[in-house]
Amino acid sequence: MTLINEHFASGSSVIHRIDPRIKVISAAVFTIILAISQQFETLIAGFFFSFSLVLLAGLNVKEVLKRLFVIIGFLILIWVIVPLTFEGEQLFKIGPFSVMKPGVFLSARITLKSVSILMALMALTATMALSTLGHAMSRLKISGKLVHLFMITIRYIAVIEQEYGRLLRAIKIRGFKPGTNMHTYRTFAYIIGILFVRASSRADRVYQAMRCRGFDGRFISIHEFQTHKRNGVFSALMILIIIFISILEWGHLIEF
Amino acid sequence: MIKTKKTIINLDKVSFFYPDRLPILDRLDFTFYQDEKIGMMAPNGSGKTTFFHIIMGLIKPESGKIEIFEKPVTREKDFLEVRRRIGLLFQDSDDQLFNPTVLEDIAFGPLNLGKTKEEAIEISRKTLEFIGLNGFENRITYKLSGGEKKLVALATILAMEPEVLLLDEPSAGLDEKTKERITTILRSLKISYIVVSHEFDFLSEISDSIYTLDRGKILSDAEMYIHQHYHAHPYGGRPHKHKNE
Numbered sequence: 001m002t003l004i005n006e007h008f009a010s011g012s013s014v015i016h017r018i019d020p021r022i023k024v025i026s027a028a029v030f031t032i033i034l035a036i037s038q039q040f041e042t043l044i045a046g047f048f049f050s051f052s053l054v055l056l057a058g059l060n061v062k063e064v065l066k067r068l069f070v071i072i073g074f075l076i077l078i079w080v081i082v083p084l085t086f087e088g089e090q091l092f093k094i095g096p097f098s099v100m101k102p103g104v105f106l107s108a109r110i111t112l113k114s115v116s117i118l119m120a121l122m123a124l125t126a127t128m129a130l131s132t133l134g135h136a137m138s139r140l141k142i143s144g145k146l147v148h149l150f151m152i153t154i155r156y157i158a159v160i161e162q163e164y165g166r167l168l169r170a171i172k173i174r175g176f177k178p179g180t181n182m183h184t185y186r187t188f189a190y191i192i193g194i195l196f197v198r199a200s201s202r203a204d205r206v207y208q209a210m211r212c213r214g215f216d217g218r219f220i221s222i223h224e225f226q227t228h229k230r231n232g233v234f235s236a237l238m239i240l241i242i243i244f245i246s247i248l249e250w251g252h253l254i255e256f
Numbered sequence: 257m258i259k260t261k262k263t264i265i266n267l268d269k270v271s272f273f274y275p276d277r278l279p280i281l282d283r284l285d286f287t288f289y290q291d292e293k294i295g296m297m298a299p300n301g302s303g304k305t306t307f308f309h310i311i312m313g314l315i316k317p318e319s320g321k322i323e324i325f326e327k328p329v330t331r332e333k334d335f336l337e338v339r340r341r342i343g344l345l346f347q348d349s350d351d352q353l354f355n356p357t358v359l360e361d362i363a364f365g366p367l368n369l370g371k372t373k374e375e376a377i378e379i380s381r382k383t384l385e386f387i388g389l390n391g392f393e394n395r396i397t398y399k400l401s402g403g404e405k406k407l408v409a410l411a412t413i414l415a416m417e418p419e420v421l422l423l424d425e426p427s428a429g430l431d432e433k434t435k436e437r438i439t440t441i442l443r444s445l446k447i448s449y450i451v452v453s454h455e456f457d458f459l460s461e462i463s464d465s466i467y468t469l470d471r472g473k474i475l476s477d478a479e480m481y482i483h484q485h486y487h488a489h490p491y492g493g494r495p496h497k498h499k500n501e
């Protein structure tokens with residue numbers, strides 16, 4: 001299992017064929033609005049739209065669920081702690097614990113938000129190769145350094161992971177068994193230390209190798225961004241969705 | 257009349273050392289002419305990689321003069337052209353490959369040289385075919401085997417159509433068949449190169465002369481021969497043939 005794979009990147013759905021820049025902007029605006037929204041109407045609509053995007057992108061539902069499971073642990077923790085600790089109107093009691101209404105609402109909001117955001121990101125930003133994502137970012141005038149950092153990071157997370165695996169194997173074959181003792185802590189401290197050192201010297205050498213191949217700070221991608229009617233249609237659709245959920249969220253402010 | 261060959265690399269009393277250590281390159285003089293094919297064999301830690309990195313301007317010498325393509329090079333700007341015309345294969349392929357897919361990685365150099373996307377893709381495919389890696393276009397670079405990585409790394413360099421190659425252990429970790437393929441590829445190229453390797457047989461197949469690095473200086477075969485036999489052949493115990501024998 002690798003931390004980073006481009007599982008969703010290959011595909012032929014409509015969403016895969018949309019201009020990456022449009023997808024990056026849509027994803028950014030959509031997720032920011034969801035993140036700051038409070039109304040349940042908005043969040044439920046957002047959830048519905050995210051789910052539609054996933055379907056539209058033809059993503060394998062099992063793989064999507066697998067990725068959602070990553071945040072399940074975090075959500076369970078929130079459901080256990082927040083409803084019990086929040087001050088406010090009591091909903092019901094379980095034994096000595098009183099479950100608070102505002103806490104339940106907050107947990108529900110967090111759950112809806114995080115699941116929707118994750119699904120939107122999978123449908124919009126994971127449906128392109130990482131290098132394309134980097135290229136789209138640089139075309140959107142996001143600082144070259146940042147894009148550079150992003151590209152190198154995603155690539156070298158894999159290397160660090162391998163490096164870590166290698167170190168673990170190295171200590172295992174020499175009979176290391178983790179326990180709760182000084183030896184264990186020290187060993188792990190060394191491993192983490194050496195990992196940082198290796199990662200940074202690796203980064204230096206990669207940058208050298210890139211310069212040797214004529215790199216001057218600008219990323220050029222082989223992926224074409226074709227202009228196509230569907231880009232216009234998709235943009236219009238995303239704008240409508242964004243306006244719709246914004247009205248759900250903030251419409252009451254301009255009602256009178 | 258013999259046409260005088262162009263000088264590609266000229267190092268004049270170049271020294272390099274890390275703090276508190278003996279010099280790795282010690283007032284080193286070295287001249288490399290066009291069409292030369294040099295093998296370099298020297299013990300671990302003798303400074304071969306350092307030597308290559310000095311030529312490419314990745315590390316700066318403490319003292320001495322460097323001329324490449326008959327022009328003095330000192331600043332980062334001077335080395336930009338050097339890097340366009342000289343291809344360096346890194347000792348560790350993981351340093352060289354950083355794009356997710358093989359095709360993107362090979363296209364990276366040509367794109368930086370100002371080629372269009374179509375041209376870059378075309379060149380990349382041709383290079384893969386030339387190296388014998390058809391069908392590798394969409395393989396994930398960090399999931400390749402060590403030997404495959406080495407070949408792809410070589411392809412990333414060749415795709416830039418360099419005039420000169422500096423290869424840091426291209427044969428390390430390759431099986432006999434793959435090594436033969438590299439030998440054939442190198443021999444078919446009409447370009448000058450310096451190849452570092454620990455394998456005498458491989459080097460003698462691909463190079464006209466074998467040099468070594470000894471105490472911070474480069475010695476040619478003749479000097480080596482007069483000097484001392486074991487400097488040239490750390491693996492001299494294994495049966496091998498000498499040139500001109």
Ligand SMILES: Nc1ncnc2c1ncn2[C@@H]1O[C@H](COP(=O)(O)OP(=O)(O)OP(=O)(O)O)[C@@H](O)[C@H]1O
Nearest residue numbers: 274277280298299300301302303304305306307347
């Ligand atoms: N960053 C560094 N800091 C200090 N010493 C270094 C550093 N990099 C290399 N060295 C030392 O410089 C010397 C020359 O290293 P270099 O990598 O050039 O050797 P090499 O001939 O390529 O060896 P090998 O055959 O093992 O690849 C070695 O003794 C090495 O320990």
Ligand SMILES: [Mg+2]
Nearest residue numbers: 304305347424
């Ligand atoms: Mg070396």
